[in-house]
Amino acid sequence: MSNQTLMPGIAAHRLPAEVVAENFAHYMPAYDRHEARVAADRCYFCHDAPCMTACPTAIDIPLFIRQIATGTPEAAARTILSQNILGGMCARVCPTETLCEEVCVREVAEGKPVEIGRLQRYATDTLMEKGVHPFTRAAATGKRVAVVGAGPAGLACAHRLALHGHEVTVFERRPKAGGLNEFGIAAYKSTDDFAAREVAWLLQIGGITIETGRELGRDFSLASLEADHDAVFLGIGLAGVNALGVPGEDLAGVRNAVDFIAELRQAADKSALPVGRDVVVIGGGMTAVDAAVQSKLLGAQSVTMVYRRGKEHMSASLYEQDHATASGVTILYGAAPVRIIGQGAVEAVEFIRDGESFTLRADQVFKAIGQTLVGEPIARDGKKLVRRAGKVWAGGDCAAGGEDLTVTAVAQGRDAAEEIHATLMA
Template sequence: MTSPTTPGIAAGRLSAAELANNFDDLHPPLDRHEAVVAADRCYFCHDAPCMTACPTSIDIPLFIRQIMTGTPEAAARTILSQNILGGMCARVCPTETLCEEVCVRETAEGKPVEIGRLQRFATDTLMNSGVHPFARAGVTGKTVAVVGAGPAGLSCAHRLAMHGHDVTIFEARGKAGGLNEFGIASYKSTDDFAAREIGWLLQIGGITIETGRALGNGLDLDTLQAEFDAVFLAVGLGGVNALRAAGEDKAGVTDAVDFISDLRQSSDLTTLPVGRNVVVIGGGMTAVDAAVQSKLLGAENVTIAYRRGPDRMGASKFEQDLAASKGVKILFNAMPVAVHGNGAATEIELEYTEDTGSGLKGTGETFRLNADQVFKAIGQTLTTDAGLTIDAGKIAVTGAGRTSKAGVWAGGDCASGGDDLTVTAVAEGRDAAEDIHATLMGKG
């Protein structure tokens, strides 16, 4: 994180009360009556396009019907049997481009059934009861190493534990959770939910987490294979792409993921420094999360600069609208050329771009924005390939996460295929666990 003594970057721009209000729950939970009313809008379609759009294939009509009949705990079991991190996914999933986008109510009325909020109501009801609805099968004597305690790793570990295997999760950071704990906007996951969900998940038993253990730094794949019956890699993407702009090494230029992580782990937001003029380079969810939270911390001017047009932006229309509603300006077809300033950033120079059909090109026309803080949110990279085959910068996998080395599976952001979403990572971890189980039991 950039030092608070960097010119233009300061902590305490807003009072504690203002910050608490700004970072309150983005989507307040439904109460029981509101949930029943929202569930009553569902048509319970026999072909259920919402199920097809869900990467974890949750039986959405069934769980909504269970809410309507007054059994939200049963609804939660329906959800969690497909997506053990259904509580977090209900908070962070871009439902507006997945299940809710294809909802018949959305097509007919422009207002879908609130599937995400209903999912949260059901899973919160069950979690708050303290009950874990799944039990382990008989112990198999098989052991599995899971490297990475993010959504894919946790999902894989839970499913393997259910099947009776003993799982050890190795996590590089000092705390489990991965993206859910360190990488999403604070207003999407309040009240330390990520940690509470992990505590609830571990009630299944048979899972041990060892923190401070990273692949390539204290962990060796060959050794893991010698000590365990199978290995699942869910290491995520730890590196950040460079701007490739002059002056990006100046003070005030930092990675958006580090800023978000610092914010998520802060116990007092009044001590978290933010610039007066913030520019975020990128067009995905991370860019929006960094920009919106900068504004909520008290930055006066926040701009997202994205090199392509709005139709190519990775962040959903909902996220773009959210940014605009918080006062964030989004510039399209603009790429960074240089960061200016005497040691510390004071301005960023951008060049207008155009898509010629044969690739993106600069037009030669440039302009400058005041910028004492610049966040890079232009994609992340794999930090270690562990000697495995790589495809487009990620670990190459086939089927349910099988890598180029027998006995090693991979899933989540570090693996090829799929999109970089929490719900997709959960699905990949679950499916890999089933394949690992079948292999260990001589069925695969």
């Protein structure tokens, strides 16, 4: 099939299927054994290591890297997973450049950090490829806990609860577990169905039942969960998407970036996914970057990310911004959308920057200006849920205190599980 990047409108198969497959396959190749040893050798084994402090799940990074360096990546994986059961996914999606690697003393000294994320992936992949689940469930406690949402927070919470011997039921509104790991992470970061494999691996702990297609407020109430369980954990994420609030938002071709990203993740043949010739992405976070980069990988001719504030305010890291521009995405800063123009379908977007307006041609517009909490099952702390109300705990993107990162969701789910365990066993 010929190159169809120039065809106007929203079209599938802009690039041959094998080209698209290749585009999505090689974002950050895994280390081989030698590369891992060489990378691990660069770690100084710092005292009270800054990387460990920067990690929301407080993984003992110097220890796991030393375990890799001494030829025991499986022990390294155990070190990682004991703090972060989704360490495999976090190794792929953590913005390490703003967390552990940003504070690595070698980043400070040489501008070249120890590649902690890739080392973590090497360790966790090694263990998971062996099919080993390194933890054993404690004796059953007879306590029953409901977890709402099978995303990173819910899964981390469920695993830690099951580890302590509790009986856990996870309710998930979507047809598949994984949450944003399954539906929200860019496809090129989670190849080979990793999210689903990781969930299957995690469930080897036992004591966890996942009920998919079951939504809070539709299929059951919080009160019924509380009545039937000793504790409830809410990891319901942010199901709503912020509207632009500008005229033309309802035109055909304007859609939420998160839906596009989710569709891409579930598509068997990504090249079959239609994408615009001229794509405009509005927003400055990871979702915006993921939508923009993937549009490019699918063969969009021009992709422009437009963010209302300056480069330094963008919640996507500089590394992610560079990745976007290197992928062929244009980023415009300091411009806010005024209206979306078109007859039935989008044709252009008008923006205003420094008092002057300009128009970008667009046959597809992705909205990525943030997600919001839907429903109000327990009290709020600002825009998010309080972390605990009675026998209900909350964690992950829906709860206060996080940064809407997979790794903070894992930390909150894990910590909630420890609190629940302490409360139930008191």
